[in-house]
Amino acid sequence: MKPxxxxxxxGELTLKGRNRNVFENRVLTHIRDFLKSYxxxxxxxxxxxxxxxxxxxxxxxxxxxxxxxxxxVSFSPVKKVDTELKAMRxxxxxxxxxxxxxxxxxxxxxxxxxxxxxxxxxxxxxxxxGYVLHHTPELKVNVHEPDVILKVEVREEGTFIYSxxxxxxxxxxxxxxGKSMLMLSGGIDSPVAGYLAMKRGIKLEAVHFHSAPFxxxxxxxxxxxxxKQLTNYSGKMRLHIVPFTEIxxxxxxxxxxxxxxxxxxxxMLRITEKLAEKNDNLGIITGDxxxxxxxxxxxxxxxxxxxxxxxxxxxxxTMDKNEIIxxxxxxxxxxxxxxxxxxxxTIFLPKNPATNPNLGLVERIEESMEWLPQSIEEAVENTExxxxxxxxxxxxxxxx
Numbered sequence: 319m320k321p322x323x324x325x326x327x328x329g330e331l332t333l334k335g336r337n338r339n340v341f342e343n344r345v346l347t348h349i350r351d352f353l354k355s356y357x358x359x360x361x362x363x364x365x366x367x368x369x370x371x372x373x374x375x376x377x378x379x380x381x382x383x384x385x386x387x388x389x390x391v392s393f394s395p396v397k398k399v400d401t402e403l404k405a406m407r408x409x410x411x412x413x414x415x416x417x418x419x420x421x422x423x424x425x426x427x428x429x430x431x432x433x434x435x436x437x438x439x440x441x442x443x444x445x446x447x448g449y450v451l452h453h454t455p456e457l458k459v460n461v462h463e464p465d466v467i468l469k470v471e472v473r474e475e476g477t478f479i480y481s482x483x484x485x486x487x488x489x490x491x492x493x494x495x496g497k498s499m500l501m502l503s504g505g506i507d508s509p510v511a512g513y514l515a516m517k518r519g520i521k522l523e524a525v526h527f528h529s530a531p532f533x534x535x536x537x538x539x540x541x542x543x544x545x546k547q548l549t550n551y552s553g554k555m556r557l558h559i560v561p562f563t564e565i566x567x568x569x570x571x572x573x574x575x576x577x578x579x580x581x582x583x584x585x586m587l588r589i590t591e592k593l594a595e596k597n598d599n600l601g602i603i604t605g606d607x608x609x610x611x612x613x614x615x616x617x618x619x620x621x622x623x624x625x626x627x628x629x630x631x632x633x634x635x636t637m638d639k640n641e642i643i644x645x646x647x648x649x650x651x652x653x654x655x656x657x658x659x660x661x662x663x664t665i666f667l668p669k670n671p672a673t674n675p676n677l678g679l680v681e682r683i684e685e686s687m688e689w690l691p692q693s694i695e696e697a698v699e700n701t702e703x704x705x706x707x708x709x710x711x712x713x714x715x716x717x718x
Contacts, residue, residue, distance in 0.1 A: 319409075319416045321377050321395035323478065324370040324384070329391030329488055342368070344491040345389040351553060352383045365431070369396070369478075381484060386551050388517055389491035394469075396480040401432060401472060406442070407449040409479050410468055414450050414457070417481060421465035423458045424450070432474040446470060490519030492552055497521040498601040498631065499594040501586065502557070504540045504661050507605030507634055509651040510642050512548050514633035515603045522548065522555055523597055524706075525590050527562040529660075537659035545706040547651050554707040558593050561700050562586075565693050573683065575668040579613045580675045581684065584625035585694060591626045592698045601629040607642065608635050612671035621675045 328345055346361055346368065353359055358373040359380070370380065377395050384393055397413060399405040414424065426447040428439040437445060450468070451457060471478040500512040502524040512522055526541045538559065545557045569581050590602050606614050613622060623630050634642055646652035684690060 319397055319413050321397055321480075322372055323396040323398050324372065324377065324380065325394045325396045325478065325480065326368040326370065326384075326390060327392045327486075328368065328389060341389065341491055341494055344494055345387065348387050348389070348492060348553075349384070352387055353380060356380055365473075385484070385486060388487050388489045388519065388551065389494075390486035391488045392483050392486050394480040394483050396478045398476045398478055401435060401474065401477045403437065403442075403445060406470060406472075406477055406479065407446055410446050410470065411450050411453050413479060413481055414454060414466070414468060417466055421457065423460035423464045424466040424468055425459055425461045425464040426450070426468045426470065428470045428472065430472040432472050434474075435472050442470065442472070487517060487551075489517035492516055492519060493521040495519030496600045497523065497598065498603050499558075499590050499597075499599045500524045500603045501590055501605070502526050502541055502545060503605065504537055504544065504655065504657075504659060505605065506646050506652060506655040507607055507610075507642055509544045509548060509605075509655065510645045510649070511603055511605040511633045513551065513645065513649050513651075515631060516548070516551055518633075520601075520603070520631075522552060522603070523558065523594075523599060524548075524555060525558040525560060525593055527560045527586055527589075529563045529566055530561075532563065532566075533660040536657075537661065540654060540657055540659050542704070542706060543654050544651055546708050547649065547654065549707045551649075554705050556597070557704050557706045559702045559704070560589055560593075560697050561702075562697060565690075565697060568687075568689060568693065572687065576670055576672045577675060577680060577683070578668055579671045580618060580621060580680055583613050583618075583622045584680070584684070585690070587622065587625040587630075588694050589697050589701075591628050592694070593701065594628060596698075601631050602626065603631045603633065605634055606632040607637060607639075610639070612673045615673045617674045618672070621677045621680055624677060 328342055346363065350361060356375040358375050360371040360373060362369045362371055384390060397409050399409045426443045428442040430439045430442065447459060451459065466481050468481050495518055498515065498520050500508065500522045502508050502512065516522060524545050528538050542557065545555055549555050565585050566582060569578050573581050587602065594602060606619060608614060608616065612618060643652060646655060
């Protein structure tokens with residue numbers, strides 16, 4: 319049956335007390351942004367319910383967009399009829415006949431918000447359910463474990479009838495938890511970390527460290543493509559591409575080999591912090607996963623993290639690799655992440671990187687690197703910034 323409304327459910331936002339309207343309005347803003355290509359729809363917020371009036375726009379295309387919006391727990395295609403018994407019965411029967419696969423059992427669940435309607439909820443359960451049963455002899459009632467629950471919501475302005483619930487992403491609306499800088503490599507982990515951070519309401523900018531000519535233009539394009547895939551859930555995103563070759567070369571020539579990764583990661587954090595502050599970000603998000611590589615032991619994370627005073631969020635820290643890959647496949651970043659292009663973190667990789675670096679020693683060696691502060695400033699200054707979306711990219715160097 320062709321629906322004429324979509325009922326939206328906003329889940330966790332109900333916990334936000336007096337701020338609930340702020341969170342709800344933010345979700346509705348995202349819904350309107352994502353559905354701009356459907357000009358005839360109308361978003362309606364009415365007595366605690368939120369609907370999209372379709373006005374002949376296609377449900378299927380709109381449903382695909384709704385599945386990408388954080389803060390939306392679930393939604394249902396709905397048929398609206400006049401609030402009178404004959405119409406309720408006929409549309410309920412029509413809807414049950416359209417359910418696929420064909421159910422063997424069902425029950426009716428009436429919610430009567432319009433208290434002046436002459437039949438109460440229990441009476442309506444019987445009046446509608448009996449009508450459906452009479453015209454569908456093969457169907458049975460099962461009030462405990464039905465194949466289908468036929469929901470009927472009776473309101474003065476009309477009655478809404480539906481049986482299907484489609485899961486949304488849940489979480490918090492994008493931007494409700496502030497903005498942070500995602501350290502985006504070409505690997506599997508960091509795009510997943512960015513996705514999970516967005517799910518908790520964090521709006522993202524991304525930073526990538528590029529080491530030409532040791533890493534190729536294809537490696538850079540791979541990261542741009544990953545950022546584009548994340549914008550399926552966020553709209554446009556800024557991507558900062560940092561020239562990192564000079565700093566890496568200096569580390570390779572002057573630093574202790576087993577500490578190169580530690581120094582490199584600390585320099586990356588310092589650069590990211592400067593870019594984050596410059597762009598009003600409140601934190602740094604990484605794809606760190608405890609114990610996965612030498613720079614991700616607890617000892618290494620401690621020494622590396624001391625390079626910045628900004629909060630570091632690590633959404634993947636306790637996950638195993640299979641869990642991360644599963645999410646990467648669900649958000650369509652996996653196939654891009656496994657393309658075999660170089661990553662700056664694999665350049666100058668020592669045979670035996672330190673897994674238990676000494677913070678005092680690392681800091682003393684860094685103090686002797688007189689070139690390092692200036693190199694970090696130059697890397698920030700020469701960073702290329704583009705706006706990425708799943709439609710286009712635009713250079714923004716003129717803004718810096």
